[in-house]
Amino acid sequence: MTLALYVPRGTVVHRTPAGWKLLALAGLSVLVFAVPTLPVVCGALGAVVVVGLVVARLPAAVLLRQTRAVRWMLVAIFILHAVLTDVLTGTLTVLRLLALVLAAAVVTATTRVTAMVAVVERICRPLEWVGVRPARIGLVIAMALRFIPLIAERADRIRDAQAARGGSVRGLRGLRTTVVPLLVQVLQLAHTVSEALDARGADDVPLRRRDPRAT
Amino acid sequence: MKTKDLAYIALFAAITAVLGLVPAIQVGPVPITAQTLGVMLAGAVLGARRGFLSQLLFLVLVAIGLPLLASGTGGLAVFAGPTAGYLISWPIAAFVVGWLTERFWARYNLAWGVLANVVGGILVIYAIGVPVLAAMANLSPRAAIVSGALPFLIGDGIKAVLAAVIAVQVRRSYPVIERPQRAVALK
Incomplete structure (x- = not known):
């Protein structure tokens, strides 16, 4: 890609x-x-x-x-x-x-x-006044870019798993057997990623950036 | 805003991007794409605020030069084109879908879901996209509606129902929108 x-x-x-x-x-x-x-x-x-x-x-x-x-x-x-x-x-x-x-x-x-x-x-720097941290915008962009191939990969995996069980992957039933599990899986994944980030101190980014050279 | 919210926002921006892998069908000046399904889902699963931000993030990703739209395009060019209004309407559409979904949350089902998706995901998008199309392409309001709204009604209707079916299931198995504030306060 x-x-x-x-x-x-x-x-x-x-x-x-x-x-x-x-x-x-x-x-x-x-x-x-x-x-x-x-x-x-x-x-x-x-x-x-x-x-x-x-x-x-x-x-x-x-x-x-x-x-x-x-x-x-x-x-x-x-x-x-x-x-x-x-x-x-x-x-x-x-x-x-x-x-x-x-x-x-x-x-x-x-x-x-x-x-x-x-x-x-x-x-986005003026948005600091309303509590937005510009440094986190870089973080959220990076996360989205990582999620794109990840979602595609998970979709393939679920489709294979359903096909292996002889389940339908098309039509309205396919929606229930593939799309909904996919969404739930990636929501859980996003939650896990956020916990991992918090554990590494992602929540501690200072509101006002101290060093303008640091990103 | 917690890191968890940021992750959900990034996730739904990515979902709209992945839906762009479904090829677009060109009908007149505006293409039919699967991506508005992502817009509706963002509102229906994340709620107003996070849904809005997720689609805004998607537009930022497109604007900074990633080819994430269904036609394989991206970059600032798409915001200069005749369909710019439809794109710009996506965050607002996700917000309205999310706002209505939050209002309906306690009794959310297929019917309420479809209603929220139709108002936010169809009416809002047309209300912003069609006038911008008319201005950018120099069309009369009538011609803009005929070429920029009518061909999409059926497809958008199907997407609104699909998004509602999915949202009902996700609400049952992994609800992201929190209960109204009062219920939390009672705990």
């Missing part, structure tokens, strides 16, 4: 801090919605493609994959517009969405997940 969309390269775009890239992305989306004219939208789209392929040296496949994922959406939107409003609005809308999707794909492909987690923690 390849679990990241990051493409390692040593370019300027990669070195730009994640926070700045996110701000630029937000700025771009404000621009193309505030000034929805063909030159502006085409210019934005062109600039994004140049930054992505030339400056950040991303393989075209990275951008094509994101485009492929939204192609039917864009086709459907274009057809709806061609029928209901006019072709120009359809073109403009599709190009605008394409520019935003590609820009976001460039940010994602040039920024490490860890850098993004750091931005999330920084954004």
